[in-house]
Amino acid sequence: MRLIVDGTPIPYQPGDKLLTAMLRNNIHPTGGGCLCTGGDCPHCLATVDGVSYVRTCQVHASPGMIVARDHTAGYPPLPEGNVYPEEVASRNLHCDVAVIGQGESGQAAATTAMAAGKKVITLDVDQGQEAIGIYNGPLVVARANGEMWYIHVKEEVIVATGAAEIHPVAPGNGLAGIYTARAAENLARAGIDLGKVISVGTAPNYVWHEHVSGRIMRFEGTDGKVSSVVVNDGATDQTYACDSVVVGLGFHPRDALRRMGHDLPVRAVGDAARESDIPPCPLAGTVCTCSGIGVEELDYIWDHGFHEMELVKRGTLAGTGTCQGSVCLPHLRSYLQDRGQELQPPFTARPLTRQVTLGEISAGAHHHAMAESALHDEHLKAGAQMERFGHWWRPWTYGDWQAEYWAVREAVSIMDVGTLGKIVVSGPDALPFLEKIYPTDIASIRTGRSRYVLLLDERGFVMDDGLVCKESDTRYILSLTSGGSSHSEMWLRDWAASGPYDVRIINQTMSLGAINVTGPYTNELLKRAGLEKPMRFMRHGKATIAGVDCHVFRLSFTGETSYELHHPLKDSVKLWRALLDLGQDLGIKPHGLEALTRLRLEKGHIIIGQDTDLDSTPRRIHHDWMVKMNKGADFIGRQALLRTNAIELDKMLVGFEMDTREEPNEGDTIWVGEEYVGYITSRTYSPILDKSVMLGWLFYQDGELPTDVTIKGRPAKRVDVPFYDKEAARARA
Amino acid sequence: MLALNRLDTTRIIATPAALDAAAYTKDAVVIRIAPDEALVIPAQPDLTVADEHAIVLQDSAWSGVWVSPEKAADILERHCEWEAPAALPAQAQGAVAGIPTKFYFDTDRVLVVIPSPYQREFEHRI
CATH class of the missing domain: 3.30.70 (Alpha-Beta Plaits)
Structure with missing residues (x-):
């Protein structure tokens, strides 16, 4: 059996860990440093089968495994270029007690919990189950044999991860050939010949060695390999020639998981709960291998007033590397105790305790789901380019936005508007409730009529817009923007619950389809489809259109005669196809958002969130005519408007024209001479006006709104909106 | 699928x-x-x-399917942070693979229901 290290096949024996296999072939990890074989230190990292930062002491060798050591600058290199991680499966598990570690104390804890009738989940690193973090819940996240486990714990997490050995800190501790006592024992059991061994501190078992006592002063060697160790016996420095140095400097608990769950029901047992041995204060050498922090850096930061463990960690980054302090923490505590005469507790531990791949970290996570309207496949069949818009997939264009535009202006067109928010409010308090919600005089809306409305927040800023359509004295239909319906529903429900309002609210946005029919031949098309008499502007009612029961709304966003046909979702395709069939000789075409955004801009209609900011009041967007301050009922935002309306305006959303077919960009700045005076929010070349038209925020200059401005180096003029059909004769036709 | x-x-x-x-x-x-x-x-x-x-x-505007209790348990384990109710019949609702989902747990089968606009995405994710 062979695996490949740096392009060369090497043999290994059954049961070998990858590190063991490499050492068996006299290949050391290129990072150097003391090896622990316990998964604690960062000294055996390599890239394995394309995954960086793999602890080779924790991975079993397998045939054909590709290993790249190139661990020369403290860390293995990350992959170059774009890497698309393989998808990693996730699993959610639930238990009363989770036990991390299955040594003696871990097994005992699990047995005790099971005997008490608890549902127990155990994690055993020897079975490939490695806990990497504990989060609120508590939630234990573990990497387990190619999956990510999310363990939801009801009662307690028990950390039984044992203890780690203390690494030596002295000049030359980055040389290869230094081992902890436990590592030396493991390697000896695996049949690895360590050559002539000098042991310092607690001696290893099973390893032929010469034991010396005293403090390690430095390691010496050539070509990155240790050749001798200098030990002070209390009087003088003694040099011992060797092939390997084995150190037994004591233990400290592997308790990072317990520390990161310090305010959660997490406790440590066994060696993970022991007190840490504290090594002698380091005098010289590398303390934190991961971040390359030596004693001189600690001296520097101490001298600059960093005397607390958390500050030293932040000031030096010691303990923030891949081993998360497993190597440096006892030495940092010793250093600070020596300088400050006080033993400080370990620094805070935070997830993750282990490096993870992008695939692992994203396991089980999803981007926001995009909804598809009932006509999605019809759009695709018609060649639509679909775009994400307000959490929906919507047709941007069917290939020729100008043809779609002209179909609306000169013939007839349909658009899928099923994504628009559709909410019904019913109940004896529907009217007072809506009076509270909207700044409009709702009481003056007659049954069968609709009114354009703004939705304000408590600060009087515009949140959304839409229609209020009265069905009866106790029932209203609200139309909202596609992106705003979910938030608006919550807004309505919150206010309904907060007041004495006996109302029922249903969000039927996803339950109903809606098709907008628009253009000068709309009435003719709908007549053919069964609407005997054209409806008057801003009226609504029920009708059967092409055999489909619809609620029909007469309105206009395009500036042309327009109807919205709301209908059961199951009938959307039938209705869509029927309208296209019936309108063939009328020049019917579906239109997408690209055409619509231009059509609406010619009419000066705003899009909430695009043309408005978070501080847009009705007055700033020139919609104060929609606010009835004295309608006889308080409404949300009224108190704020009373105050802000008394303040002199500083800016307004206004229209601009430019005699060019060139379109400025949204966000382009507006200038008067050298002075910045605003920016563009919407722009289009208007085919019917043969000029560019825009909306933008304009700041007052000396109490006046400038008229002649410069946009993108070209002269532009502030004008009143709408740009097209100022009398709205076409929409009302 | x-x-x-x-x-x-x-x-x-x-x-x-x-x-x-x-x-x-x-x-x-x-x-x-x-x-x-x-x-x-x-x-x-x-x-x-x-x-x-x-x-x-x-x-x-709703889509759904009856599945076995074992299949439902697998869906929940793979795609959902919450646990199936113990007492049956029962209902539950929340995000499954990031999509709003409702479950009706009958004694011998489970109904999975989602808003139809998410059907394709749900089937893909599950």
Whole structure:
């Protein structure tokens, strides 16, 4: 059996860990440093089968495994270029007690919990189950044999991860050939010949060695390999020639998981709960291998007033590397105790305790789901380019936005508007409730009529817009923007619950389809489809259109005669196809958002969130005519408007024209001479006006709104909106 | 792959008392989305609700499928942070693979229901 290290096949024996296999072939990890074989230190990292930062002491060798050591600058290199991680499966598990570690104390804890009738989940690193973090819940996240486990714990997490050995800190501790006592024992059991061994501190078992006592002063060697160790016996420095140095400097608990769950029901047992041995204060050498922090850096930061463990960690980054302090923490505590005469507790531990791949970290996570309207496949069949818009997939264009535009202006067109928010409010308090919600005089809306409305927040800023359509004295239909319906529903429900309002609210946005029919031949098309008499502007009612029961709304966003046909979702395709069939000789075409955004801009209609900011009041967007301050009922935002309306305006959303077919960009700045005076929010070349038209925020200059401005180096003029059909004769036709 | 079908449902917003008292057909699965809202499968065209302001919507915008308890447990384990209820029958709702989902746990089978606009994405993710 062979695996490949740096392009060369090497043999290994059954049961070998990858590190063991490499050492068996006299290949050391290129990072150097003391090896622990316990998964604690960062000294055996390599890239394995394309995954960086793999602890080779924790991975079993397998045939054909590709290993790249190139661990020369403290860390293995990350992959170059774009890497698309393989998808990693996730699993959610639930238990009363989770036990991390299955040594003696871990097994005992699990047995005790099971005997008490608890549902127990155990994690055993020897079975490939490695806990990497504990989060609120508590939630234990573990990497387990190619999956990510999310363990939801009801009662307690028990950390039984044992203890780690203390690494030596002295000049030359980055040389290869230094081992902890436990590592030396493991390697000896695996049949690895360590050559002539000098042991310092607690001696290893099973390893032929010469034991010396005293403090390690430095390691010496050539070509990155240790050749001798200098030990002070209390009087003088003694040099011992060797092939390997084995150190037994004591233990400290592997308790990072317990520390990161310090305010959660997490406790440590066994060696993970022991007190840490504290090594002698380091005098010289590398303390934190991961971040390359030596004693001189600690001296520097101490001298600059960093005397607390958390500050030293932040000031030096010691303990923030891949081993998360497993190597440096006892030495940092010793250093600070020596300088400050006080033993400080370990620094805070935070997830993750282990490096993870992008695939692992994203396991089980999803981007926001995009909804598809009932006509999605019809759009695709018609060649639509679909775009994400307000959490929906919507047709941007069917290939020729100008043809779609002209179909609306000169013939007839349909658009899928099923994504628009559709909410019904019913109940004896529907009217007072809506009076509270909207700044409009709702009481003056007659049954069968609709009114354009703004939705304000408590600060009087515009949140959304839409229609209020009265069905009866106790029932209203609200139309909202596609992106705003979910938030608006919550807004309505919150206010309904907060007041004495006996109302029922249903969000039927996803339950109903809606098709907008628009253009000068709309009435003719709908007549053919069964609407005997054209409806008057801003009226609504029920009708059967092409055999489909619809609620029909007469309105206009395009500036042309327009109807919205709301209908059961199951009938959307039938209705869509029927309208296209019936309108063939009328020049019917579906239109997408690209055409619509231009059509609406010619009419000066705003899009909430695009043309408005978070501080847009009705007055700033020139919609104060929609606010009835004295309608006889308080409404949300009224108190704020009373105050802000008394303040002199500083800016307004206004229209601009430019005699060019060139379109400025949204966000382009507006200038008067050298002075910045605003920016563009919407722009289009208007085919019917043969000029560019825009909306933008304009700041007052000396109490006046400038008229002649410069946009993108070209002269532009502030004008009143709408740009097209100022009398709205076409929409009302 | 899990293949869902369009469902004919009735969605009702009414007072909790009216929803409790409504006479649903014997084969109806009633999922109480909220105290004042019920989703009833199959559709209940003749249902009367003792609330004059109730909103009753014959709603074809839901998709669903009956699955075995084992399959439901697998879906929950793979794609959901919450645990299946222990006592049956029961209902539950929340995000499954990031998509709003409702479960009706019968004694020997489980109904999975989602809004139809998410059907394709749900099938893909599951």
